[in-house]
Amino acid sequence: MKLSEKKILKKKEQILLSAITIVNRRGYDGATMEEIAAEMLMTKGSLYYYFKNKGDLMYQCHKLVLAQATQELEEELQGEGTAEEILRKMVATHINYAVEEKETFNMIIEPKQMFNPEQIEPVLKLRKHYASLFDQVIEKGVSTGEFHVEEPIIVRMIILGAMNWIQQWYRATGRLAKEELKQHFAEYIIKLLK
Amino acid sequence: MKLSEKKILKKKEQILLSAITIVNRRGYDGATMEEIAAEMLMTKGSLYYYFKNKGDLMYQCHKLVLAQATQELEEELQGEGTAEEILRKMVATHINYAVEEKETFNMIIEPKQMFNPEQIEPVLKLRKHYASLFDQVIEKGVSTGEFHVEEPIIVRMIILGAMNWIQQWYRATGRLAKEELKQHFAEYIIKLLK
Amino acid sequence: MKLSEKKILKKKEQILLSAITIVNRRGYDGATMEEIAAEMLMTKGSLYYYFKNKGDLMYQCHKLVLAQATQELEEELQGEGTAEEILRKMVATHINYAVEEKETFNMIIEPKQMFNPEQIEPVLKLRKHYASLFDQVIEKGVSTGEFHVEEPIIVRMIILGAMNWIQQWYRATGRLAKEELKQHFAEYIIKLLK
Amino acid sequence: MKLSEKKILKKKEQILLSAITIVNRRGYDGATMEEIAAEMLMTKGSLYYYFKNKGDLMYQCHKLVLAQATQELEEELQGEGTAEEILRKMVATHINYAVEEKETFNMIIEPKQMFNPEQIEPVLKLRKHYASLFDQVIEKGVSTGEFHVEEPIIVRMIILGAMNWIQQWYRATGRLAKEELKQHFAEYIIKLLK
DNA sequence: AATGAATGAGGGTTCATTCAT
DNA sequence: TATGAATGAACCCTCATTCAT
Numbered sequence: 001m002k003l004s005e006k007k008i009l010k011k012k013e014q015i016l017l018s019a020i021t022i023v024n025r026r027g028y029d030g031a032t033m034e035e036i037a038a039e040m041l042m043t044k045g046s047l048y049y050y051f052k053n054k055g056d057l058m059y060q061c062h063k064l065v066l067a068q069a070t071q072e073l074e075e076e077l078q079g080e081g082t083a084e085e086i087l088r089k090m091v092a093t094h095i096n097y098a099v100e101e102k103e104t105f106n107m108i109i110e111p112k113q114m115f116n117p118e119q120i121e122p123v124l125k126l127r128k129h130y131a132s133l134f135d136q137v138i139e140k141g142v143s144t145g146e147f148h149v150e151e152p153i154i155v156r157m158i159i160l161g162a163m164n165w166i167q168q169w170y171r172a173t174g175r176l177a178k179e180e181l182k183q184h185f186a187e188y189i190i191k192l193l194k
Numbered sequence: 195m196k197l198s199e200k201k202i203l204k205k206k207e208q209i210l211l212s213a214i215t216i217v218n219r220r221g222y223d224g225a226t227m228e229e230i231a232a233e234m235l236m237t238k239g240s241l242y243y244y245f246k247n248k249g250d251l252m253y254q255c256h257k258l259v260l261a262q263a264t265q266e267l268e269e270e271l272q273g274e275g276t277a278e279e280i281l282r283k284m285v286a287t288h289i290n291y292a293v294e295e296k297e298t299f300n301m302i303i304e305p306k307q308m309f310n311p312e313q314i315e316p317v318l319k320l321r322k323h324y325a326s327l328f329d330q331v332i333e334k335g336v337s338t339g340e341f342h343v344e345e346p347i348i349v350r351m352i353i354l355g356a357m358n359w360i361q362q363w364y365r366a367t368g369r370l371a372k373e374e375l376k377q378h379f380a381e382y383i384i385k386l387l388k
Numbered sequence: 389m390k391l392s393e394k395k396i397l398k399k400k401e402q403i404l405l406s407a408i409t410i411v412n413r414r415g416y417d418g419a420t421m422e423e424i425a426a427e428m429l430m431t432k433g434s435l436y437y438y439f440k441n442k443g444d445l446m447y448q449c450h451k452l453v454l455a456q457a458t459q460e461l462e463e464e465l466q467g468e469g470t471a472e473e474i475l476r477k478m479v480a481t482h483i484n485y486a487v488e489e490k491e492t493f494n495m496i497i498e499p500k501q502m503f504n505p506e507q508i509e510p511v512l513k514l515r516k517h518y519a520s521l522f523d524q525v526i527e528k529g530v531s532t533g534e535f536h537v538e539e540p541i542i543v544r545m546i547i548l549g550a551m552n553w554i555q556q557w558y559r560a561t562g563r564l565a566k567e568e569l570k571q572h573f574a575e576y577i578i579k580l581l582k
Numbered sequence: 583m584k585l586s587e588k589k590i591l592k593k594k595e596q597i598l599l600s601a602i603t604i605v606n607r608r609g610y611d612g613a614t615m616e617e618i619a620a621e622m623l624m625t626k627g628s629l630y631y632y633f634k635n636k637g638d639l640m641y642q643c644h645k646l647v648l649a650q651a652t653q654e655l656e657e658e659l660q661g662e663g664t665a666e667e668i669l670r671k672m673v674a675t676h677i678n679y680a681v682e683e684k685e686t687f688n689m690i691i692e693p694k695q696m697f698n699p700e701q702i703e704p705v706l707k708l709r710k711h712y713a714s715l716f717d718q719v720i721e722k723g724v725s726t727g728e729f730h731v732e733e734p735i736i737v738r739m740i741i742l743g744a745m746n747w748i749q750q751w752y753r754a755t756g757r758l759a760k761e762e763l764k765q766h767f768a769e770y771i772i773k774l775l776k
Numbered sequence: 777a778a779t780g781a782a783t784g785a786g787g788g789t790t791c792a793t794t795c796a797t
Numbered sequence: 798t799a800t801g802a803a804t805g806a807a808c809c810c811t812c813a814t815t816c817a818t
Contacts, residue, residue: 008801027304027307029223030223032787032788033787033788033789034787043805044804045789045790045803045804045805046803046804048788048789048791049803053788054787054789151378154375154378154379155382157356158352158356158359158379160359161356161359161362162352162355162356164355164359165354165355166351168301168302169351181348185352188345188348188349188352188386192382192385192386202777226813227812227813227814236779238779238780238814239781239816240777240779242813242815244777247813248812392779396780399781415695417612420807420809421808421809421810422808430782430783432783432808432809433783433784433785433810433811436809436810436811437781437782442810542763542770545744545748545751546744547744548747549743550739550741550743552690553739553740553743553744554739556743557739573736573740576737579774580770615791615792616791624800625800625801626792626793626800626801627794627795627801628798630794631799635793636793
């Protein structure tokens with residue numbers, strides 16, 4: 001890859017990070033190209049040098065965030081340990097995202113009328129893949145006899161939903177410490193699986 | 195209350211129902227005053243006779259749906275039966291709303307992005323009250339010895355999160371029938387509580 | 389037709405006339421919704437109350453002008469007189485448009501990338517119809533023995549082209565008087581046909 | 583002239599040829615600097631090394647095509663043959679340009695809308711000169727007794743108008759072959775002059 | 777109580793143009 | 798010479814909102 005290509009990729013990523021900030025603050029619809037550009041100290045028009053249109057930019061935001069989280073989970077999934085141990089790590093990671101990068105991670109929620117028809121498929125694929133990582137750890141636990149699950153898909157959805165919901169109510173200043181939270185969640189999730 | 199006032203209230207409710215239909219179809223941002231009016235066979239301008247502005251209309255949509263759901267839950271809560279039986283009914287009701295009303299029931303939506311500052315507080319209050327109904331049934335189960343819960347708040351959040359998440363992936367045409375879904379969810383939720 | 393519908397039609401036509409003025413001054417691309425609106429002492433957005441989009445407005449401009457000219461020719465065509473007499477009138481009318489309403493009539497030229505696929509067909513139809521009026525008078529002359537034409541289509545195109553070209557060079561202040569012009573053109577056109 | 587200057591001139595001409603291709607495909611407004619540059623495997627910015635701005639480039643396109651056509655006509659005009667023979671050749675040449683080069687040769691276009699004030703005069707001069715070549719062949723025919731024309735200017739305008747109009751309706755795929763077209767046009771034009 | 781009509785702010789997008797490198 | 802990157806003006810279009818009738 002040529003230097004110039006690398007440079008452009010870097011800039012694209014910077015823009016994406018800015019965009020993610022704005023999108024999480026305003027929502028997909030509320031985010032304007034103007035504000036995203038301003039965050040980068042650029043003008044609206046310049047964004048179109050890097051992205052075809054708003055839809056494309058939004059899509060890539062979603063993709064980036066999802067890809068980051070996905071990668072972390074994949075590493076944990078391939079690590080050592082019992083299914084329970086791995087799952088605990090994954091839960092911690094997911095909650096970490098939800099709580100620490102709150103806004104960013106919020107993007108896992110709701111694409112819908114934001115994406116072009118040709119983008120929707122990849123988005124759904126990514127999401128499916130992300131979810132499947134939890135399927136895998138569940139499956140692993142079942143095969144080792146650690147877990148007993150009759151409806152693995154349902155259980156996975158319960159787990160994901162419960163965790164994603166955290167962003168709605170968790171406040172860093174609240175009564176519950178983050179670590180405590182992870183513990184409790186992991187505990188109940190394990191309970192669900194045993 | 196005068197007759198004319200009653201008539202206005204009735205009309206307001208009709209508009210709300212139309213608006214709910216549109217919002218559920220297009221989302222809060224996607225819903226236009228034009229389309230909502232068209233659904234009522236009115237013109238845009240007329241809506242402003244009944245509602246201060248779009249924000250107000252959207253807010254009342256959310257409120258109405260939430261109030262309806264709340265009422266249903268309250269009736270179930272005051273009905274006969276064991277805590278488990280009641281909870282099963284409540285789960286079914288909640289899932290029904292989440293799946294059927296989708297957008298207007300959407301409790302995952304950040305209220306800050308959708309509603310005016312003066313509306314946010316009432317919304318949060320309603321949501322809090324709604325959530326408390328689940329606290330009550332859990333508490334009842336604990337007091338009767340049906341449930342054993344060490345962290346009732348955490349468990350309630352898991353339950354609500356799991357159920358709210360359903361709208362993200364449930365499709366009426368999908369593999370899972372709604373009734374089946376309710377069954378499974380109830381099962382796992384009970385498991386969490388025992 | 390209700391009064392309100394009549395009123396809206398009238399307004400539409402007024403807008404069209406303004407738009408025609410602007411379009412003839414700036415060309416299809418050069419004409420902006422802003423300037424058209426300003427000509428009407430309206431704001432941009434109001435135009436969209438009457439027309440779906442710019443393409444629609446442009447299309448209707450073209451249609452209106454063409455329809456006006458068409459009607460005049462049709463009346464002449466159905467009048468009394470020999471083919472030659474009728475043709476002379478038609479030539480005079482066409483040249484009148486070209487010279488007097490210069491800019492407006494200029495619209496007969498060039499649609500191309502201005503119209504939506506669904507509009508192109510009607511446009512072509514209208515143009516074809518307009519041209520066919522000249523075909524008819526030629527045919528009439530041939531059938532009465534006044535004219536002798538082996539390639540009526542070619543001749544018609546020569547006639548139309550020659551007349552449309554007038555707008556490019558005719559200036560009211562120029563050496564040639566308009567009436568003289570019509571005479572000469574008619575003379576040569578008749579010569580072509582005999 | 584230095585070598586480097588020659589090189590620049592060559593490049594300029596190459597760019598013009600590319601630009602002509604694009605303009606003929608998209609029209610003056612539709613042609614973008616981006617697409618013209620792409621056709622040359624260059625980037626937008628580079629064009630500005632060779633041309634002051636888009637207007638300049640468009641102007642030179644028109645000029646180049648007009649100059650080429652002019653030269654061809656001049657050669658034909660100075661060649662052997664009767665006035666009729668020469669005129670037939672000139673008609674064929676003109677029609678060729680009108681059909682093949684379409685937009686850039688388009689003499690129907692209002693120069694005012696396309697070109698800068700300082701470019702308009704040269705354009706009009708070129709066009710006038712181009713037209714005069716037809717005057718010359720008519721004059722020649724009159725002086726040799728081949729033609730009998732009472733209003734040579736009018737006739738020349740009819741001829742030019744008829745031919746320029748061709749681009750408005752001629753389609754390569756249409757019913758009429760180009761060669762046939764030339765024949766017919768020449769025939770009728772001669773008829774006009776005899 | 778309702779409407780028709782207009783408004784105006786703002787958003788997405790395009791593109792000629794510039795300029796440091 | 799050429800390019801990459803950025804700019805900014807202009808344009809089309811949408812839509813919540815207003816207000817006289």
